[in-house]
Amino acid sequence: MHExxxxxxxxxxxxxxxxxxxxxxxxxxxxxxGELAGVVPDALAFCFELACAGTVLDGAELITESVAARARxxxxxxxxxxxxxxxxxxPGCGRATDVELLSGRELEILSVRxxxxxxxxxxxxxxxxxx
Amino acid sequence: MCRVVDLxxxxxxxxxxxxxxxxxxxxxxxxxxxxxxxxPGSGKTALLERELLLARERSVAVAALTxxxxxxxxxxxxxxSGVPVKQVLTDGLCHLEAGMLGRHLxxxxxxxxxxxxxxxxxxxxxxxxxxxxxxLRVVLASVTEGEDKPLKYPTAFGLAQLVVVxxxxxxxxxxFDEAAFRANVERVNPGVEIxxxxxxxxxxxxLLLDRSLAAGAGTGxxxxxxxxxxxxxxxxxxxxxxxxxxxLHGHGHGHGxxxxxxxxxxxxxxxxxxxxxxxxxxxxxxxxxxxDRDHEHPQVQPAAQTR
Numbered sequence: 001m002h003e004x005x006x007x008x009x010x011x012x013x014x015x016x017x018x019x020x021x022x023x024x025x026x027x028x029x030x031x032x033x034g035e036l037a038g039v040v041p042d043a044l045a046f047c048f049e050l051a052c053a054g055t056v057l058d059g060a061e062l063i064t065e066s067v068a069a070r071a072r073x074x075x076x077x078x079x080x081x082x083x084x085x086x087x088x089x090x091p092g093c094g095r096a097t098d099v100e101l102l103s104g105r106e107l108e109i110l111s112v113r114x115x116x117x118x119x120x121x122x123x124x125x126x127x128x129x130x131x
Numbered sequence: 132m133c134r135v136v137d138l139x140x141x142x143x144x145x146x147x148x149x150x151x152x153x154x155x156x157x158x159x160x161x162x163x164x165x166x167x168x169x170x171p172g173s174g175k176t177a178l179l180e181r182e183l184l185l186a187r188e189r190s191v192a193v194a195a196l197t198x199x200x201x202x203x204x205x206x207x208x209x210x211x212s213g214v215p216v217k218q219v220l221t222d223g224l225c226h227l228e229a230g231m232l233g234r235h236l237x238x239x240x241x242x243x244x245x246x247x248x249x250x251x252x253x254x255x256x257x258x259x260x261x262x263x264x265x266x267l268r269v270v271l272a273s274v275t276e277g278e279d280k281p282l283k284y285p286t287a288f289g290l291a292q293l294v295v296v297x298x299x300x301x302x303x304x305x306x307f308d309e310a311a312f313r314a315n316v317e318r319v320n321p322g323v324e325i326x327x328x329x330x331x332x333x334x335x336x337x338l339l340l341d342r343s344l345a346a347g348a349g350t351g352x353x354x355x356x357x358x359x360x361x362x363x364x365x366x367x368x369x370x371x372x373x374x375x376x377x378x379l380h381g382h383g384h385g386h387g388x389x390x391x392x393x394x395x396x397x398x399x400x401x402x403x404x405x406x407x408x409x410x411x412x413x414x415x416x417x418x419x420x421x422x423d424r425d426h427e428h429p430q431v432q433p434a435a436q437t438r
Binding site: 002005006009010012013014017021027031036037038039071084085086087088089095096097099100101105107108109110111112113114115116117 | 139140142260281282283286
């Protein structure tokens, strides 16, 4: 269950960004999770809720975008859906010397929606560039 | 006012940054980290016991750090080889992270260590996502675990640079189908080397040591398809702010800095327990790791990103 560590990493990074941006409440976080990232979205959603408690993300929604794993072979045309369990040898020529995984390992925070401005108490002054 | 802010940050960027910094630092002083992953009970410790002993006989300076949720049994076993061994108790955490490893090495890892074997928590899911700054990632599976293990745990097997099959002495009794196992590994990690070992009978003894030394010498470690850079997304890893580990000091002064709640216990060859809590455990041990210094060694980059 490393989803708790992942959730805490997400919360930590968003907190940092929110502080720098003068946000007083984060309402949602959009996350990209590849098919081969080794993360279970349901488990992550559960942990995320816990990790948000008592932070500027309290009550924030986690929106997960899954990314299908695709690969291509350097010598054959086209790309293929790698699937789960993954098939990383080229279905055309059977080789894998020149196979490239195009997508599927993503684990990335895409964007964050937050409230800023004068409403509500602030924990920190906004940095001038963001004011 | 409500607004949407683009962050575009890799979730594990901090761990990856800490891992890279640790790899650079250790490589610069001639230490190669080998990260060993497997299910509980696959025989990591038994094999490692033999390899450590062999390293000692060959006068290769090795050390081992072993992580478990509880008990110091593994460290006690490994310490019999006479090499420096450290037990890390994760108190329930299912994997090691790079910053954590860095802090445990600080003040413990002997300066002249050539190979550091890290026996990760017995688990094929969680540790797979965390780069520890290793130059060689090894996944072990025993013949009793079933030929489809690589398909069930594709991330762990897919990111390995060496696959070690253990307990081959009982392969026949459990009707282990080596060809099927190899085909399944090939599917998730084409081209990775698979070696057969038996700690009990001595088959394949020394292979782990040889491959580890070769990885340290920078000679052609395997780069798994899954670990190759993805070009399509373009913005792979966000720059990392603030390294997560301190300098690795020689020996002696137990610089503790145990920010997480895990304990650490040293096992020298002769004596088994040292429960002294590190003095000054709250010593913020941020030694202003300056960037210039960090990048001044254009050392051989390990061939593969293990994440």
